[in-house]
Amino acid sequence: MTRSDETGDATAEATELALEQRYVDRLYGRLDDLRRYAQERLRTVLLESGGTPQARSERESFNQLYTDDLAKYDAAENGLCFGRIDLERGGDGTDDGTEARYIGRVGILDEQGDFEPLLLDWRAPLARPFYLATPATPDGVTRRRHLRSRSRRIVGLADEYLDVAAAQRAGVVDASTGAATAGVAGESALLAALDAARTGHMNDIVETIQSEQDAIIRSEHRSVLVVQGGPGTGKTAVALHRAAYLLYTYRKQLDRAGVLIIGPNSTFLDYIGQVLPSLGETGVLLSTIGDLYPGVVATVDDSLRGGELKGSLDMLDVCKRAVRDRQELPKEPVRVVFDTYELVLDRKTVSTARGRARSSRKPHNIARPVFVKAVIDALARQFASIVGENLVGGGNLLSGEDLADIRSEMREDPAILREIDRLWPTLTPQEVLTGLWRDPRRLASAAPGLTESDRAELVRTGPGFSPADAPLLDELAELLGVDDSAERERSARRWRQQIEDAQGALDILTGSASQDIEDELDPEILMAYDIMDAEQLAERQDGNRSLTTAERAAGDRTWTYGHVIVDEAQELSHMAWRMLMRRIPNRWMTLVGDTAQTGDPAGTSSWQEVLEPYVARRWKLTELTVNYRTPSEIMTIAHDVLAEIDPAQQLPRSIRDSGHRPWARRVSEDGLDDAVAAAVEAETQLPGTTAVVVPQGMRSRFAHLESDTVSVATVRDVKGLEFDAVHLVEPHAVVAESPRGTSDLYVALTRATQRLGVLHTESLPESLSGLTHTESPEAANPRGGE
Numbered sequence: 001m002t003r004s005d006e007t008g009d010a011t012a013e014a015t016e017l018a019l020e021q022r023y024v025d026r027l028y029g030r031l032d033d034l035r036r037y038a039q040e041r042l043r044t045v046l047l048e049s050g051g052t053p054q055a056r057s058e059r060e061s062f063n064q065l066y067t068d069d070l071a072k073y074d075a076a077e078n079g080l081c082f083g084r085i086d087l088e089r090g091g092d093g094t095d096d097g098t099e100a101r102y103i104g105r106v107g108i109l110d111e112q113g114d115f116e117p118l119l120l121d122w123r124a125p126l127a128r129p130f131y132l133a134t135p136a137t138p139d140g141v142t143r144r145r146h147l148r149s150r151s152r153r154i155v156g157l158a159d160e161y162l163d164v165a166a167a168q169r170a171g172v173v174d175a176s177t178g179a180a181t182a183g184v185a186g187e188s189a190l191l192a193a194l195d196a197a198r199t200g201h202m203n204d205i206v207e208t209i210q211s212e213q214d215a216i217i218r219s220e221h222r223s224v225l226v227v228q229g230g231p232g233t234g235k236t237a238v239a240l241h242r243a244a245y246l247l248y249t250y251r252k253q254l255d256r257a258g259v260l261i262i263g264p265n266s267t268f269l270d271y272i273g274q275v276l277p278s279l280g281e282t283g284v285l286l287s288t289i290g291d292l293y294p295g296v297v298a299t300v301d302d303s304l305r306g307g308e309l310k311g312s313l314d315m316l317d318v319c320k321r322a323v324r325d326r327q328e329l330p331k332e333p334v335r336v337v338f339d340t341y342e343l344v345l346d347r348k349t350v351s352t353a354r355g356r357a358r359s360s361r362k363p364h365n366i367a368r369p370v371f372v373k374a375v376i377d378a379l380a381r382q383f384a385s386i387v388g389e390n391l392v393g394g395g396n397l398l399s400g401e402d403l404a405d406i407r408s409e410m411r412e413d414p415a416i417l418r419e420i421d422r423l424w425p426t427l428t429p430q431e432v433l434t435g436l437w438r439d440p441r442r443l444a445s446a447a448p449g450l451t452e453s454d455r456a457e458l459v460r461t462g463p464g465f466s467p468a469d470a471p472l473l474d475e476l477a478e479l480l481g482v483d484d485s486a487e488r489e490r491s492a493r494r495w496r497q498q499i500e501d502a503q504g505a506l507d508i509l510t511g512s513a514s515q516d517i518e519d520e521l522d523p524e525i526l527m528a529y530d531i532m533d534a535e536q537l538a539e540r541q542d543g544n545r546s547l548t549t550a551e552r553a554a555g556d557r558t559w560t561y562g563h564v565i566v567d568e569a570q571e572l573s574h575m576a577w578r579m580l581m582r583r584i585p586n587r588w589m590t591l592v593g594d595t596a597q598t599g600d601p602a603g604t605s606s607w608q609e610v611l612e613p614y615v616a617r618r619w620k621l622t623e624l625t626v627n628y629r630t631p632s633e634i635m636t637i638a639h640d641v642l643a644e645i646d647p648a649q650q651l652p653r654s655i656r657d658s659g660h661r662p663w664a665r666r667v668s669e670d671g672l673d674d675a676v677a678a679a680v681e682a683e684t685q686l687p688g689t690t691a692v693v694v695p696q697g698m699r700s701r702f703a704h705l706e707s708d709t710v711s712v713a714t715v716r717d718v719k720g721l722e723f724d725a726v727h728l729v730e731p732h733a734v735v736a737e738s739p740r741g742t743s744d745l746y747v748a749l750t751r752a753t754q755r756l757g758v759l760h761t762e763s764l765p766e767s768l769s770g771l772t773h774t775e776s777p778e779a780a781n782p783r784g785g786e
């Protein structure tokens, strides 16, 4: 290329940049207007007070609406517009006979014109070709442009021509091959994103979603969608963007029922926590399985074997037996004094009462009244026979009314109630489970099928629950039941009344609508009836109105969600699936995971096996095949490990090289601390984050190396996360400490976006033989890692 060509290109690019800047300035101008409008409306709403309940609830809903709008506009501020597609003339043509569509984080309409879109929300159907068009299937798109910005300034653009004619017009076709030389724009934007140093928090990927990911994000499948993909294929990113897409597309339905996202641990939830807010979505409940049972926070850990046992379906019988064991028969006849007479509750009487209650097939607490009635009836008969005989010395002359009085007195008699409570107590799930873990005799009785050593893994002396306890508490809650019929009836009545009131309020508003709009002369003013129906308005009026859907759902064990997304779904135990499925009766779920990465012994290696009981074969499998995280040099090593886990599994294809050769360094036991410290020290000279991944027992030994950018963690802790560099310590111990140790090794190796080093004192596992052995990390990458 000649000097004058280069100057010409630079001038052309500067002109294009200036044009795009002008357009983007206009978008920011509109964003500022929208923000000002929402702020003013919000201020007005907040200043108003008093009025009828309807007026108050309407204010409440507007308050929420404008607050949500402001959050959405703030989230869109950075990178408001990131792309543009030019399509062959179809809608409004530009000068050169093409239609330009701008793609961004929110939708913005042209209010000066006739409400044409100035900016398309990335989730809108019209924005889709931005993600899908390829030279083979351009879908009418002639050029895709990525816009790079810094705050409100456009600092770069990259074009991809999808048809040769358009490329020729733009003068970017290599005459000898006919190929569009600028055809790497999507790729360059993607590679720039993938190469960037990590911050410890995940970013959204709206600017560079790839077509196989887009198909999953927008999938119309209404049952269980399983997304299987190797490490770094974007499963988590896809799951989060799918949540944002579904909320955009099915807003009304999902706003009310809510979306639940399950992740493996709180570090992971923290890592992904900013993605949805950055997409303007704040109403999603993120939780671990361990925290899903309301009111219980998991504070202790099980042993690997203990967790495995608690996750197995054997626990169903254990839970059932644990509850039945609380329905006791007296060893000796129980004597109670009522009205100075001694009555006897013998084993047979209690057994008959218990049989009657059990055959009601109701949960324990709900069946209790049946037991109480049977016991009271028996005691009342006994009392009547003694007293009746004493009174007349012959046949019993007590009337039915007398007997009824006696029964009601007995029901309130403290001595009788004490005995009934002992024989059929009202129970909470927490009481039953704590009793089981604390009392070896109870455990032996409830779990006769377990060996003594397995039972020892379950016994716990201290307080608190573990993550694997949550599904058991949920199971027990089902077996015990809560007798809340009176409360339910009361709230159903209150709810019907609220809907009636809300409908009345909406009718009044509808009646005065035209007049209101004429007065205001502003079509942007939304009326209450535009944005909600009576049920939604009634919800706002509810006692819980200041709570968001996610907050209400989190506090209610019986809440059923509109959609559930599970990340690292392969880790869920059978008992956890049972718990989760109760919360999603419509089975509209997205499950993302990788059966080669299963680390929890209670987890699964077969999707069919875990889903069969709930949806039979009505679930759909989709796969992601490209690894966006791990460079090819590291994946070559991971390949041998994967072959050991499951030779049939395909390794995802790495999209890039890092130029760094993964290395291994063997040191003496005495030299390990210094070697790890030196490797970490070398990393701190470079940008980004480092993980020192260690066997369970070594965490505290290296904890002093932790800093803002360095984490010392076990494989379990780094599941789902990524770091610029990973240093794996003593891989043979990582493999040895779990029945799924090889999968753990695979997870550890695939966390790095750039560099991998292994430090060991004993021989490496066979599968790591591909590492470059070195005396110093620098020696493994002699040209500075190039």
Ligand SMILES: Nc1ncnc2c1ncn2[C@@H]1O[C@H](COP(=O)(O)OP(=O)(O)OP(=O)(O)O)[C@@H](O)[C@H]1O
Pocket: 190, 193, 194, 202, 203, 204, 205, 208, 209, 210, 213, 229, 230, 231, 232, 233, 234, 235, 236, 237, 238, 594, 597, 628, 629, 719, 720, 721, 722, 750
């Ligand atoms: N289309 C994309 N554009 C930019 N970055 C992407 C894209 N897809 C994935 N990434 C990035 O690749 C990395 C890996 O993605 P993610 O964590 O979602 O993978 P994963 O499949 O969940 O991995 P694992 O199973 O190993 O936990 C992340 O940094 C993510 O932001």
